[in-house]
Amino acid sequence: MLKEAERYKVVLSANKETPMNVEALTNDIDFRSHITREEFETMCEDLFVRSTKPVEQLLEETGKEPGEVHAVVIIGGGSRIPEIQERIKKVMDREELNRNLNGDEAAALGAGFYAAGLSPSFRVRKVSVEDIFPYGVSATVSRGATSTSDKPPPTAEIFGKNSKMPLKKVLTFNRKDDFYMDIKVSNPERLPECVSPMIGAYNISGVAKAVAYNETEKPKISITFELDRSGLLVVTKAEGKAESWTEEKVAKKKEVKNATEDDNEGAADDST
Secondary structure: OHHHHHHHHHHHOOOOEEEEEEEEEEOOEEEEEEEEHHHHHHHOHHHHHHHOHHHHHHHHHHOOOHHHOOOOEOOOHHHHOHHHHHHHHHHHOOOOOEOOOOOOOHHHHHHHHHHHHHOOOOOOOOOOOOEEEOOOEEEEEOOOOOOOOOOOOOEEEEEOOOEEEOEEEEEEEEOOOOEEEEEEEOOHHHOOOOOOOEEEEEEEOOHHHHHHHOOOOOOEEEEEEEEOOOOOEEEEEEEEEOOOOOOOOOOOOOOOOOHHHHHHHHHHHHHO
């Protein structure tokens, strides 16, 4: 039934109505019905509303007006649905959308060409692509087991939204106990529905060993975060920096006058 529903959705993209027939749906009984494009659009209204959200968000974040956009090209299977096309035309204030790309092949060919440029096995024209991570990322750091503070644990921003990938950042904390971090998306409203903002949790251990070597109040713990080209965020390194004080006696050197300077001063006296 799902397979046939998908097929009739495609048929309704080019036709205003279509009969529906599924042979031997259950107990050798055939299913026969009829559906119009208007009925299909009514059933999918909640999905059509979501189709223009990315476009509206992009205009808001870039501060652009629809008239400042040179071309509007949509790709993907859903772009063939007339209702989606009409909604995007309305948001972008267009009479027609650009159709100069093959919606089925454009993304695959572009990805393949870019992958060939990254591989040492192929020699192709160099293409520069700047990809961004659409979400902000923050880390909530615990205060440690021996902390008596009633304040909530501090939160530090790791990457701001729309950061270019790949990216690396180092955060430094003053700690004397082991601690853990919760890494989350800082703008969860941009996530798809039913997707958790939680990215990962890390337990930073071994801090007590750094304390044993450190002669100041608290050793500095540096955490390295990396966001790769695929948009995957990982903690690649955690290092502790210990400081110690050493006293050393330095003998004060006596000032010795340069011999040439003495000769010059003597010559000057003789001339006078």
